[in-house]
Amino acid sequence: MMFSERLKQARKNKKISQAELSRALGVTQQAVGKWETGRSTPDPAMVARLAELLDTTTDVLLGLQQPDFTPPVGRVLSSYTECPIPVVGTVRAGYGALAFEEDYGTEYACVKDPDNYFYLVVKGDSMEPRISDGDLALVHRQSTLENGELGVMVYGTDGEGTLKKYIRRGNAVVLHPFNPAYEDLIIKGEELNHLYIAGKVVETKTKW
Numbered sequence: 001m002m003f004s005e006r007l008k009q010a011r012k013n014k015k016i017s018q019a020e021l022s023r024a025l026g027v028t029q030q031a032v033g034k035w036e037t038g039r040s041t042p043d044p045a046m047v048a049r050l051a052e053l054l055d056t057t058t059d060v061l062l063g064l065q066q067p068d069f070t071p072p073v074g075r076v077l078s079s080y081t082e083c084p085i086p087v088v089g090t091v092r093a094g095y096g097a098l099a100f101e102e103d104y105g106t107e108y109a110c111v112k113d114p115d116n117y118f119y120l121v122v123k124g125d126s127m128e129p130r131i132s133d134g135d136l137a138l139v140h141r142q143s144t145l146e147n148g149e150l151g152v153m154v155y156g157t158d159g160e161g162t163l164k165k166y167i168r169r170g171n172a173v174v175l176h177p178f179n180p181a182y183e184d185l186i187i188k189g190e191e192l193n194h195l196y197i198a199g200k201v202v203e204t205k206t207k208w
Helices: 003-014 018-025 029-037 044-053 189-194
Strands: 080-094 097-110 117-121 136-141 150-155 161-169 172-176 185-188 195-205
Touching: 003 029, 003 044, 018 029, 018 044, 018 097, 029 080, 029 097, 080 150, 080 161, 097 117, 136 150, 161 195, 185 189, 189 195
Parallel strands: 080 117
Antiparallel strands: 080 097, 117 136, 136 195, 150 161, 150 195, 161 172, 172 185
């Protein structure tokens, strides 16, 4: 078993998220994600800090001693296995496709088809009080939405993705913010040709 796998098991045994661990360590969640996928390894001082926070020992994390916890086989919720989902900071439209920028590592979710999901870091307070700046939104990639659903939309060829309530109103689409300090964005006519739906928001998590 690799260091990355031992670290992930120790974290899950402690029942804390990558986000919580990264905050306690004073590093980015992307760094923790890279440690858990084997793309990088922490220095010895950080390994000691990890062991302290996860109630284990450096020997266990380094594979010099057998762990005192049972490795999880895979947590299952609603018959789906917990899978790593990429966390992105920006969704943009360009060249006829959607681009996902700013890699923040991964966060776990119980979904059937993980390749069709991504987490988006919410920016701004337009969806307060329900969704706050810095929250994570789990998004299912799809190009259509039902009336009243929450979705991630990109408006304009060079626009940036925004999380809003999607409302069909006649021949127009309204992107509705929850925060009353912000106005609805009404898109109609030829403007609809520049509206791209990146996906449906299926759940949100508090600040990470």
